[in-house]
Amino acid sequence: xxxxxxxxxxxxxxxxxxxxxxxxxxxxxxxxxxxxxxxxxxxxxxxxxxxxxxxxxxxxxxxxxxxxxxxxxxxxxxxxxxxxxxxxxxxxxxxxxxxxxxxxxxxxxxxxxxxxxxxxxxxxxxxxxxxxxxxxxxxxxxxxxxxxxxxxxxxxxxxxxxxxxxxxxxxxxxxxxxxxxxxxxxxxxxxxxxxxxxxxxxxxxxxxxxxxxxxxxxxxxxxxxxxxxxxxxxxxxxxxxxxxxxxxxxxxxxxxxxxxxxxxxxxxxxxxxxxxxxxxxxxxxxxxxxxxxxxxxxxxxxxxxxxxxxxxxxxxxxxxxxxxxxxxxxxxxxxxxxxxxxxxxxxxxxxxxxxxxxxxxxxxxxxxxxxxxxxxxxxxxxxxxxxxxxxxxxxxxxxxxxxxxxxxxxxxxxxxxxxxxxxxxxxxxxxxxxxxxxxxxxxxxxxxxxxxxxxxxxxxxxxxxxxxxxxxxxxxxxxxxxxxxxxxxxxxxxxxxxxxxxxxxxxxxxxxxxxxxxxxxxxxxxxxxxxxxxxxxxxxxxxxxxxxxxxxxxxxxxxxxxxxxxxxxxxxxxxxxxxxxxxxxxxxxxxxxxxxxxxxxxxxxxxxxxxxxx
Numbered sequence: 001x002x003x004x005x006x007x008x009x010x011x012x013x014x015x016x017x018x019x020x021x022x023x024x025x026x027x028x029x030x031x032x033x034x035x036x037x038x039x040x041x042x043x044x045x046x047x048x049x050x051x052x053x054x055x056x057x058x059x060x061x062x063x064x065x066x067x068x069x070x071x072x073x074x075x076x077x078x079x080x081x082x083x084x085x086x087x088x089x090x091x092x093x094x095x096x097x098x099x100x101x102x103x104x105x106x107x108x109x110x111x112x113x114x115x116x117x118x119x120x121x122x123x124x125x126x127x128x129x130x131x132x133x134x135x136x137x138x139x140x141x142x143x144x145x146x147x148x149x150x151x152x153x154x155x156x157x158x159x160x161x162x163x164x165x166x167x168x169x170x171x172x173x174x175x176x177x178x179x180x181x182x183x184x185x186x187x188x189x190x191x192x193x194x195x196x197x198x199x200x201x202x203x204x205x206x207x208x209x210x211x212x213x214x215x216x217x218x219x220x221x222x223x224x225x226x227x228x229x230x231x232x233x234x235x236x237x238x239x240x241x242x243x244x245x246x247x248x249x250x251x252x253x254x255x256x257x258x259x260x261x262x263x264x265x266x267x268x269x270x271x272x273x274x275x276x277x278x279x280x281x282x283x284x285x286x287x288x289x290x291x292x293x294x295x296x297x298x299x300x301x302x303x304x305x306x307x308x309x310x311x312x313x314x315x316x317x318x319x320x321x322x323x324x325x326x327x328x329x330x331x332x333x334x335x336x337x338x339x340x341x342x343x344x345x346x347x348x349x350x351x352x353x354x355x356x357x358x359x360x361x362x363x364x365x366x367x368x369x370x371x372x373x374x375x376x377x378x379x380x381x382x383x384x385x386x387x388x389x390x391x392x393x394x395x396x397x398x399x400x401x402x403x404x405x406x407x408x409x410x411x412x413x414x415x416x417x418x419x420x421x422x423x424x425x426x427x428x429x430x431x432x433x434x435x436x437x438x439x440x441x442x443x444x445x446x447x448x449x450x451x452x453x454x455x456x457x458x459x460x461x462x463x464x465x466x467x468x469x470x471x472x473x474x475x476x477x478x479x480x481x482x483x484x485x486x487x488x489x490x491x492x493x494x495x496x497x498x499x500x501x502x503x504x505x506x507x508x509x510x511x512x513x514x515x516x517x518x519x520x521x522x523x524x525x526x527x528x529x530x531x532x533x534x535x536x537x538x539x540x541x542x543x544x545x546x547x548x549x550x551x552x553x554x555x556x557x558x559x560x561x562x563x564x565x566x567x568x569x570x571x572x573x574x575x576x577x578x579x580x581x582x583x584x585x586x587x588x589x590x591x592x593x594x595x596x597x598x599x600x601x602x603x604x605x606x607x608x609x610x611x612x613x614x
Contacts, residue, residue: 040101040175041154043146046094049109056104056122062097065090065149089145096144098154102177103282112139112160113193114171116179118239118284126239126282129181131160131167132189132270138162148172176385178393182277189272192243192280195235196266197291199254201227201578202375202387204404205599206571207318207327209578210371213256214263221270222254222582225592228403229391233289233373235265240283240373242390246399248274251585279394283385285310289373290356294319294366302334304357311384313374319348319360320367322564324572326610330356330372340564340608408603412467416459421452426608427556430457431549434530438545447534454527457552461523464559467606468510468517471566474601475506478573481597485590492587495580499594502573509565516558526551560608567602567609574598 043065096107103126104117112134116127130139139162147170148155155172167187172180181190201209201224209225216222230252232241250272257267271278290307309315315330322342331350334357338344346359349370360366375387392400414425422433430453437446482500486493510517530548533541574595581591 040152041150041173042099043149043154043156044097044099045090045092046097048094050095050106054106054108054115054125056106056117061094065146092144095141096156096158098156098173100173100175100177103179105171105173105179107141107144107156107158109141112141112162114158116282118282120284121238126234126284127192127194127241127280129190129192129280131169131183131187132191132272133165133167133187134160134162135191135193135268135270142166176281176393178279178281178390180277180279180394183273183275185275187273189270190278192232192241192269192271193267194232194241194269196232196241196254196269197235197237198233198371199224199266199269200231200233200373201225202229202231203227203574203595203599205408205602206574206595207325208316208375209575210318210325211254211266211579211582212369212371213266215579216256216582219582220256222256222266223585223588224252224254224582225578225588225595226250226252228395228399229387230269231373231375231387232266232269233371234282237289237291238284238286240288240387241269242281242283242387243269243271244279244391244394245271245273246276246395248276250274250276251588279390281385281390283387283390285384289371292356292358292370292372294358294360294368294370296366298358298360298366300361302357302359304352304355307356307372308354309351309356311381312379313384313386314376314378315351315356315372315374317349317370317372319364319370321364322568322610324568325575326571334359339610340560340567405599405603408599410604411607412463412604414460414463414607416456417452421456425456425460426560427457427460427552430454430460431552434545435549438533438542441537441542443534443541443545444537450534451531454530457556458523458527461556461559462520464556464563464606464608465517465520467563468559468566470601471506471563471570472510474570474597475503478503478594478597481593489586489590492584492590495583495587496590498580499573499577502569502576505569506566509562509569513558513562516554517562518555522555526555563606563608564610567605570598570601571610574602 044059045063045065047061047063095109098105102119104119104122106115106117108115113128113130115125116129117124118126139160141158142161143159145157146155147157153172153174155170157168157170159166159168161167165186168184169187169190170182172182183190197212199211201211203209211222211224226245228245228247230243232243234241252272253270254266255268255270256264287307287310292305292307316327317330318325318327320326328347328349331347334350335347336344337347342363345361345363348359348361348364350357356372358370377386377388380386388400388404391403415421416425422430424430424432434450434453437443437450443450479500482496482503486496489496526548530545533545577591577594577598581587
């Protein structure tokens with residue numbers, strides 16, 4: 001059998017190599033020279049505009065626009081050193097198409113929209129975008145200008161026209177699959193049209209805000225807070241839309257169309273860009289997110305579902321815990337946990353051979369839906385991009401670090417002496433350690449040990465009391481802010497009243513436990529009385545210590561619970577501000593300030609709080 005003939009493509013211009021390579025490899029013909037560097041990003045001219053249907057497979061007449069060469073239509077082999085040709089623009093005869101290994105973007109001139117297809121699923125469009133002013137109006141694309149076409153990067157200046165307006169945007173592409181849309185000063189907004197099943201506003205201090213269309217069935221437009229990062233979970237559970245933008249006065253809205261589905265998705269993200277760039281990327285992989293209905297039959301039962309993680313990452317979901325939605329990171333194995341407010345329980349989510357498992361109890365009941373997704377890397381393959389990677393690539397490390405706030409996610413310590421102190425540096429842990437000394441009758445011999453453990457307890461209580469004080473100050477400042485907001489936004493009285501009712505739960509919790517949490521002066525008294533028992537061996541020492549131990553525990557337990565309840569209330573306030581502001585941009589403006597204040601207070605949580613970054 002004769003070997004297949006090998007065709008060589010060495011010596012051709014780069015753009016022609018790309019065209020020949022695409023044609024021959026599609027026919028299964030081996031090509032020598034294909035190991036040479038090909039363009040990562042190609043611009044195509046379809047020669048004639050698309051009709052009613054966009055068929056990306058039929059490229060018979062498509063023409064690649066030369067990269068790194070003068071774009072001469074008549075003869076690409078002319079010597080390019082002739083200055084007489086400099087400045088001559090390429091003229092598109094059909095529609096422009098930009099393609100790289102991640103996506104294909106079709107600029108449809110007869111509809112005035114750009115359509116994004118993922119290379120993992122080129123048969124269905126993932127997103128369209130157009131000027132917001134022309135979203136629901138007849139429009140066309142009247143002009144393209146190539147600003148950059150290097151093989152790695154491409155940029156087009158595109159003019160959209162309709163309703164007597166001509167609106168221009170510079171749309172740039174890189175080999176990572178990120179699209180940069182930079183509108184001119186006349187373009188007031190950008191509409192991203194895609195079936196969004198759930199919209200996520202990430203909060204790395206506090207819980208993410210998850211917007212689901214079914215929760216807003218009576219509304220057509222949702223105004224939502226903007227946090228420089230938005231993630232849209234696209235219908236089908238195989239694609240995530242990541243949108244980022246720089247600091248400014250941007251406004252974002254989620255639009256619900258007239259879709260007659262039982263649970264229709266959001267049909268667009270309408271973005272008032274404030275004259276600044278908008279960056280977007282489509283992350284695609286089978287099962288890149290999942291929606292699981294938490295059925296009543298899941299109660300008190302280990303349930304492993306069919307969904308499997310497509311790759312390793314920091315996969316998270318939200319469950320109902322302590323009367324508030326709480327973020328959980330999926331662990332690698334089944335485990336038990338203790339948290340303030342609800343005590344001991346089986347950690348509710350983990351992976352069993354890459355399949356998601358749940359154990360839901362009366363403390364964390366099966367209620368609503370569990371939306372599984374990821375934002376950050378964790379043992380993630382290098383080739384897989386996470387939303388945070390897009391954030392860092394588009395806004396820079398400095399801005400990204402502020403948003404992620406890794407220092408603010410670190411728990412404050414209870415350990416006065418670090419690893420040298422009592423292992424469980426809390427009132428119950430320290431009293432247990434001291435109890436063992438008194439049970440053995442060694443309180444005098446181990447005087448220094450007991451005194452060290454007492455000092456550890458005092459430090460623990462002092463930390464708790466300081467944290468409680470922070471929450472009290474937070475509540476006072478928030479009430480003052482809400483009072484001021486009522487003066488400038490009287491039309492939002494109901495919203496502001498709801499926010500204040502939540503804030504007031506913090507001083508109410510304090511009042512209900514005030515007799516138990518005591519004071520630092522009381523703590524000092526207990527410390528002195530406990531240390532005094534180590535001065536001399538006496539028959540009543542054990543009984544006296546047991547009485548003091550109960551007082552330590554009662555005080556510490558009340559403080560543990562109060563700290564956890566305050567944390568729960570602050571997180572509840574953050575969530576309800578984000579979900580309750582959807583009626584107007586003014587409400588969003590106030591909610592954004594509430595969220596910012598909540599996040600500031602929630603930084604460096606106490607270990608006895610229910611924090612989100614398990």
